Amino acid sequence: MTAIVTDSPAVRAAAERLAVAARLGTPSAPVRDLIGPDDVTLAYAVQRLGVDERVAAGARIVGRKIGLTSPAVQQQLGVDQPDFGVLLGDMDVTETAAAQRPRLLQPKVEAELAFVLDADLDxxxxxxxxxxxxVDYAVAAIEIVDSRIAGWDISFADTVADNASSGWFVLGSERLSLTEFEPREIAMNMAINGEIVSTGTGSACLGDPLEALAWLARAARDFGEPLRAGEIVLSGALGPMAPLRPGARxxxxxxxxxxxxxxxxxALEEEQ
Known part of the structure; x- marks a missing residue:
């Protein structure tokens, strides 16, 4: 992996397509026609440009998320590696009022273990x-994933370019010390409106959520933006994601x- 270069007409066109979809609330065509279906460098360049534009408009980077940690999902997309995206402050459901959050277009939900760092990883x-x-502490987390690409018709490059299909996230209040448990040994269940829709284990996340964190730390460092103390890391889904509809708890x-x-x-608010 190398430093990301964003000065490319194809990169700018892909970033603009995704930005327009987010702004209008209308999913777009995939961007692989512009950058190819599996060009990692160009895909992260599109992601970087989109994040830079959000930051220039006032957003604040608060961490990263890891995606494609499940072997089944990797096989579905024909890839052999996870990906990562950037978490911005307005994505945090626990901190941001509903009116200030980014618009959701096609949300799904998944359960994760999140880490909060107390040291740089460089x-x-x-x-x-x-x-x-x-790791300072870990917390239970829910990620609301989303895609700006119509019908979730995504290749590896599409999801990376779309900030790893990021939407919102919410963190639990119980701070867990890693002296209390082994992340790879945890079990998870997730319910929507009282019905269990997803179960999983820590070992479903690259074998161990700490291995996922290590992968991200190396990738972020090699891209020239290492993880820093105070950042939040969503380490990847512990089980299958589920559709998310208005009114869901x-x-x-x-x-x-x-x-x-x-x-x-x-809880996702009912549509008005």
């Missing part, structure tokens, strides 16, 4: 052991054996 050696020491719980580690809830 060292030469970044593995599951070293990144563990940089979502609750995810994390377990270590018979012990409940934490829970997080979110």
């Amino acid at each position: 060292a030469d050696l970044l593995d599951a052991t070293s990144v563990r020491d940089a 979502v609750r995810s719980e994390l377990f270590s054996g018979a012990r409940t580690l934490g829970a997080v809830e979110f």
